[in-house]
Amino acid sequence: MANFLVWVVWFGAAFACLVSALAVVSFRNPFYSALALIGNLASLAVLFLLLSGEFVAAGQVLVYGGAVMVMFLFVIAYLGDKSEESPWSGGPSWQVVGAVLAGGAILAEVIVVVGLKAGDFLSSPHHVGRAFGSPASVGRLFLTDHLLAFEVTSIVLLVAAVGGVVLGSHARRTEEPSLESRARA
Amino acid sequence: MHGPDIQWYVILSALLFSTGALGVMLRRSPLIILLSVEIMLNAANLLLIAFSRLHGREDGQIFAISVMAVAASEVVVGLGLIVALGRRNVELDVDKLRTLRG
Incomplete structure (x- = not known):
């Protein structure tokens, strides 16, 4: 049940x-x-x-x-x-046909690979305890076995934050002179 | 494992991934292309967690969380670019964006 x-x-x-x-x-x-x-x-x-x-x-x-x-x-x-416009409107263009074919090819590839090659390897799941996937055990793994991944992730986030600030401030800096020149004119 | 075997997850993940790829290839708005990339990243995440459960090890979940962080940073940079484009009144159409020069 x-x-x-x-x-x-x-x-x-x-x-x-x-x-x-x-x-x-x-x-x-x-x-x-x-x-x-x-x-x-x-x-x-x-x-x-x-x-x-x-x-x-x-x-x-x-x-x-x-x-x-x-x-x-x-x-x-x-x-x-x-x-x-909706991508489906306006009849089938070569772009839509190509995209659908490419998407179908990815799908067929994955299913064929799984069906032919993986076969029996995939049908014996392990038994896991109640703590599997809990915050405590994930956190312990993060701070022991995968400490490098943890630190690299923090650097990636820091770089992305800096990039966001740079992109935002750059857009503002180039916007201001055009406003001034428009006011002068 | 109660319920569906890993094959079901693989097929669902393949379907999701190709839907996201279809979105990236079909749509011209960079906003929707970013959303479709999120779908593709999530298809990969689903597979990581399914295999992590299959092998009874949590390493896949660790990797899924890292993928989530990478996706968040990708969204920050992508949306920053889109906002910068929107402020210049450039038409948001990836077929018409031909120069990356500042």
């Missing part, structure tokens, strides 16, 4: 995941696309919970669904209405 319930939750989350991903790709308005991506991230968090990745699921909702997507929505609102 519990197994059946897991399958039901899995199919619900997987379906929501795929539908919202397609919605992100096909909505005309970027604002709706960003909202659909929040749904996608939330259903992925459900899948992470099924895989006993509790800490990653919480991080997904907090960091992705919260912080990153709020930043996206702010920028989209700041830029105003930037709707474009």
Whole structure:
């Protein structure tokens, strides 16, 4: 019974995941696309919970669904209405056909590789304890075995923050003289 | 593992990844291209966590968290670029952005 319930939750989350991903790709308005991506991230968090990745699921909702997507929505609102044509409108162009073929090729490659090569290697999952994926055990791994990854991640975040500041201040510096010259004229 | 085997996760992740790749190739708005890149990164994350569960080791989850941090920094830089473009009143269309010169 519990197994059946897991399958039901899995199919619900997987379906929501795929539908919202397609919605992100096909909505005309970027604002709706960003909202659909929040749904996608939330259903992925459900899948992470099924895989006993509790800490990653919480991080997904907090960091992705919260912080990153709020930043996206702010920028989209700041830029105003930037709707474009739906990619499916206006008949099949060579670009659309090529993109669909390339996407299908990636999909077929992965499925063929998994089906032919992986086969039986993948069907014996290990049993894991209750602490698997908890914040305590993930944190312990982060500070022991993967300390280098932890430090590198912090440097990446620092560089990205500096880059964001530089991009923002550069845009302002080049904007001001044009305003002054316009006022002088 | 109760419920679906790893194959189901691999197929779902492949579907998600190709959807994201389709978005990157089809759309012209850099905002939606960034959102599609997020979908692709999340497909990779799903696979990392699925295999981490399969092998009963948490290293994959560590890697998934690192991917999340990389995605966050990518969004910061990408949105910074888009805002800089928007301030210059450049049309947000990657087919028409031909110069990167400041």
